[in-house]
Amino acid sequence: MSEVHYDETLDTKGLNCPMPVVKARKKIGELAPGQVLRIISTDRGSIKDFQGWAKIGKNLELLGQETVDEDGTELYLHFIQKTS
Amino acid sequence: MSVSDVTTPSGKVDMNELLERLSAVEQRVETLEESQPDDMVALIVFSGELDRVLAAFVIATGAAALGQEVSMFFTFWGLSVLKQGRTLAGKGLFEKMMTVMSPNNSTDLPVSKMNYFGVGAKMLRQMMKDSGVSSLEEMMAMCKEMGVKMLACEMSKDVMGIRDEELMDGLEPAGVAAFLGESLRSRTNLFI
Numbered sequence: 001m002s003e004v005h006y007d008e009t010l011d012t013k014g015l016n017c018p019m020p021v022v023k024a025r026k027k028i029g030e031l032a033p034g035q036v037l038r039i040i041s042t043d044r045g046s047i048k049d050f051q052g053w054a055k056i057g058k059n060l061e062l063l064g065q066e067t068v069d070e071d072g073t074e075l076y077l078h079f080i081q082k083t084s
Numbered sequence: 085m086s087v088s089d090v091t092t093p094s095g096k097v098d099m100n101e102l103l104e105r106l107s108a109v110e111q112r113v114e115t116l117e118e119s120q121p122d123d124m125v126a127l128i129v130f131s132g133e134l135d136r137v138l139a140a141f142v143i144a145t146g147a148a149a150l151g152q153e154v155s156m157f158f159t160f161w162g163l164s165v166l167k168q169g170r171t172l173a174g175k176g177l178f179e180k181m182m183t184v185m186s187p188n189n190s191t192d193l194p195v196s197k198m199n200y201f202g203v204g205a206k207m208l209r210q211m212m213k214d215s216g217v218s219s220l221e222e223m224m225a226m227c228k229e230m231g232v233k234m235l236a237c238e239m240s241k242d243v244m245g246i247r248d249e250e251l252m253d254g255l256e257p258a259g260v261a262a263f264l265g266e267s268l269r270s271r272t273n274l275f276i
Contacts, residue, residue: 016216018146022226025149043216056150 004064004079006038007031013042013075020046021053024080028060031082036063039078050078059084124153124270128263131276132161132187133196134205134220138212140276141223147272148230155270156227157263158255159237163244165190165224166236166251179245186244190220228254235262 010027012020020041028037039050047065054062063079090097125147129140140156147154158166164187172180187193198204209219218226227234235258236251256262267273 014216016218018142018149019216019218022145022149022230025151025230053150056152058151 004038005036006079007035009038009040011040012046013040015041016043017045017049021049024050024053024078028080028082033059033082033084036079036081039080041076041078042073043076044074046076046078050080054080121271122153122269123151124155124266125272126263126267126270126274127154127156128273128275129156129158129162129165130160131196132164132193134193134208135195135197136276137162137165137190137193138220138223140274141220141227143274144232145223145226145230148227148232152271153233154227154230155233155235155263155266157235157237157258157266160240160244163236163240163246163251164193165220166234166255167246168250168252170250171247174247175245182244183246183250190224193220233266235266237263 008027008031010024012023015023020039020043024037024039027039031037039046043049047067050062050065054060059082061081061083063081065079066077068075068077089099125143127140127144129137131137144154144156167187167189170183170186170188172183175183192202193205194202195204195208212219234255236255238257238259240246241248241251
């Protein structure tokens with residue numbers, strides 16, 4: 001479904017602002033430097049949220065974002081790498 | 085170290101003067117760096133209404149998730165958010181009246197519009213649940229977990245007759261200087 005390589009997935013389907021970012025923060029702490037986290041969200045605001053998160057986070061890089069359709073529900077995928 | 089003047093095409097340069105100016109600039113840069121704000125967010129929670137308090141906690145949890153150091157300063161009606169019950173013992177008449185008319189804890193908070201004796205607040209909570217938004221109480225727990233600092237204004241506690249045992253644990257008693265100590269170092273300051 002996607003071309004970006006990732007190590008871990010965080011499912012935040014059904015959760016609204018600010019939960020996807022809060023959960024992602026917790027999850028990325030468990031990753032090793034260089035690893036990539038894929039976040040699945042149903043929150044439309046999460047696109048801008050993760051852009052902002054990556055911009056402010058000192059050790060984060062947003063590798064890509066995708067919107068996919070799953071049985072009529074739009075899913076927003078975010079790929080974030082922990083750089084250090 | 086001995087320095088000698090240097091002759092350049094544009095004339096003679098006094099090296100001593102140059103070094104003096106350099107150290108003056110270094111000092112100013114250091115002062116500037118010290119006065120730069122930190123990655124901190126300071127919120128004053130003055131309101132005691134569910135909708136406004138929610139806004140404060142969404143920002144607080146979001147900022148904490150973004151790696152900011154967050155401090156929330158609760159004052160006046162905002163203290164209702166931190167209550168875990170009420171006591172009347174040892175209070176004066178006005179204090180008792182204030183206690184009885186104030187929310188018992190965060191689940192009692194009214195909404196700022198269309199409250200209709202609490203029906204509006206119940207409706208809003210249900211609508212939040214339906215939209216996958218965390219409840220106020222969940223956000224408060226998250227804030228604690230993420231190390232958000234919560235300060236309770238001593239002066240408004242005294243004025244409103246709120247006792248320590250009526251408030252939740254883990255709060256730091258604070259005054260205006262304690263808040264300003266945080267806010268002056270913060271990049272973002274909000275009064276809600």
